Amino acid sequence: MNEIAVELRNVSKVFPADTKADEDLAAIQNVSLQIRHGEFFTLLGPSGCGKTTTLRIIAGFETPTSGDVFIKGKQMNDCPPHHRPVNTVFQNYALFPHLNVAQNIAFGLEMKHTSKAEIAERTQRVLKLVQLPDLGARKPNQLSGGQQQRVALARALVNEPAVLLLDEPLGALDLKLRKEMQIELKHLQTKLNITFIYVTHDQEEALTMSDRIAVMNNGQVLQVDSPINIYERPTSRFVAEFIGKTNFLSGRVLAGSSRETSMVLAGETVDVPLQESQWMGGDSVTLAVRPEKLQLHHDVPAPNGYRKIALHGQVREAVYAGTDTHYVVVLQSGEEVTVHMRNTFNHNLGEFAPGEAVVVTCPTEALRPLAG
Numbered sequence: 513m514n515e516i517a518v519e520l521r522n523v524s525k526v527f528p529a530d531t532k533a534d535e536d537l538a539a540i541q542n543v544s545l546q547i548r549h550g551e552f553f554t555l556l557g558p559s560g561c562g563k564t565t566t567l568r569i570i571a572g573f574e575t576p577t578s579g580d581v582f583i584k585g586k587q588m589n590d591c592p593p594h595h596r597p598v599n600t601v602f603q604n605y606a607l608f609p610h611l612n613v614a615q616n617i618a619f620g621l622e623m624k625h626t627s628k629a630e631i632a633e634r635t636q637r638v639l640k641l642v643q644l645p646d647l648g649a650r651k652p653n654q655l656s657g658g659q660q661q662r663v664a665l666a667r668a669l670v671n672e673p674a675v676l677l678l679d680e681p682l683g684a685l686d687l688k689l690r691k692e693m694q695i696e697l698k699h700l701q702t703k704l705n706i707t708f709i710y711v712t713h714d715q716e717e718a719l720t721m722s723d724r725i726a727v728m729n730n731g732q733v734l735q736v737d738s739p740i741n742i743y744e745r746p747t748s749r750f751v752a753e754f755i756g757k758t759n760f761l762s763g764r765v766l767a768g769s770s771r772e773t774s775m776v777l778a779g780e781t782v783d784v785p786l787q788e789s790q791w792m793g794g795d796s797v798t799l800a801v802r803p804e805k806l807q808l809h810h811d812v813p814a815p816n817g818y819r820k821i822a823l824h825g826q827v828r829e830a831v832y833a834g835t836d837t838h839y840v841v842v843l844q845s846g847e848e849v850t851v852h853m854r855n856t857f858n859h860n861l862g863e864f865a866p867g868e869a870v871v872v873t874c875p876t877e878a879l880r881p882l883a884g
C-alpha cells in the first residue's frame with residue numbers, strides 16, 4: 513500500500529496569454545503530491561483551482577511548464593499519453609456514438625492488436641464488472657446516463673491500467689444515481705486494487721469515497737490528508753470553510769505557557785490547552801469549530817470531567833431541520849455562531865427560543881487553531 517504510484521514534484525503549468533494585453537495564467541503552481549498504489553486519491557477544490565490541469569498533466573495531455581511527473585518511479589515528462597500506464601474517464605464519457613458498447617470497450621485493445629479471442633473475453637469480463645453483461649450490442653444513445661458512465665468506466669478498465677484518472681465522472685448524473693454510483697465505484701476500486709485519482713468539486717463525494725484528499729485553491733495544494741483530518745483538523749481557513757460548515761472565533765492570547773493559554777475569545781476570558789506552544793501573549797488567533805461540536809445550555813453546566821469552554825450569548829434564530837435544529841447565537845463580542853443540536857430525546861424541540869439568553873459550550877479539543 514505504501515508503494516508510490518504517481519508523484520508530482522514541484523509541478524507548475526502556465527498557460528500563455530491569448531493577447532498581449534492579458535497576463536499569463538498560472539493554472540497550477542509548485543504542486544507536489546505522492547499518491548500511493550491502490551489509493552483512492554481525490555483532488556478537491558472550487559471551479560478553476562487547477563484540478564483538471566493536474567489530472568491532464570498526469571495523463572500526459574498537458575506538459576508541465578516546470579517540475580517532474582513520475583508514474584511507478586519512472587519520469588514521464590516526455591512520455592506520450594498512450595504510452596503511460598494510465599487511463600482517463602471523462603465527465604462527458606466521450607463514447608464513440610457510431611460504435612456499440614462492446615466495440616467502444618474493445619477499441620483500445622484493437623489499437624494494440626490484441627487477439628480477437630482475448631478482446632471478446634476481456635470485454636465480457638469488464639461488462640460484467642460494471643453490471644452491464646447484456647448490453648454489449650446497444651449504441652450509446654440507447655443507454656441511460658448511468659449506463660453510459662459505466663461503459664466509459666469499462667472502456668478504461670479493460671486496459672487494466674495501473675492508475676485510473678477520473679475527471680468528475682459522476683457530474684452528469686442526477687443525485688440519486690450519483691450516490692449509487694459513488695458506492696459502486698468505491699467498491700470496484702477496492703476490489704480491483706487500482707489507484708484512482710479522482711477529480712471533484714463535491715466535498716461530500718470526496719469525504720465519502722477517498723482514502724486521502726488534496727484540497728486545492730488558486731492552483732495550489734493547501735492540505736493533503738485523510739477525510740477525517742480534512743474535516744476535523746483543517747489547517748487553513750480555506751479548507752475549514754470549503755468543507756462543511758464552520759464557525760470562526762477570533763481570540764487574543766493573554767498569557768502563554770507550554771500547556772495552557774488564557775485568551776479572550778468572543779469577548780470572554782477562557783483557557784485553551786494547546787498541543788504546541790505556538791502562541792505568545794498578545795497574538796491574535798482564529799479558532800475554527802464545527803456547528804455540531806457546540807452545545808446550548810440554559811446555564812453554565814457543572815464540570816463533568818471534560819475540558820470545555822463556555823461562552824454567553826443570545827439566540828437570534830432557531831430553525832428546525834429534521835434531524836437537527838440549527839441555532840444562530842450572538843456572542844458577547846457580537847460574533848455569531850451556528851449551533852447544530854441533534855433532535856434526540858435530550859433536546860426538546862423549541863427549548864431555546866429566539867431572544868433567550870444561553871450558554872454555548874464546546875470541548876476544547878474541538879477548537880482548531882488556523883494558520884492564515
Ligand SMILES: Nc1ncnc2c1ncn2[C@@H]1O[C@H](COP(=O)(O)OP(=O)(O)OP(=O)(O)O)[C@@H](O)[C@H]1O
Nearest residue numbers: 527537539557558559560561562563564565566713
Ligand atoms: N488550455 C488552457 N488555456 C488557457 N487556460 C486554461 C487552459 N486550461 C485551463 N486553463 C485555466 O487554468 C485554470 C485551472 O483550470 P482547471 O480546468 O484545471 O480547473 P478545475 O479546478 O478543473 O476547474 P473545474 O472544476 O471548473 O473543471 C483556470 O483558470 C482555467 O481557465
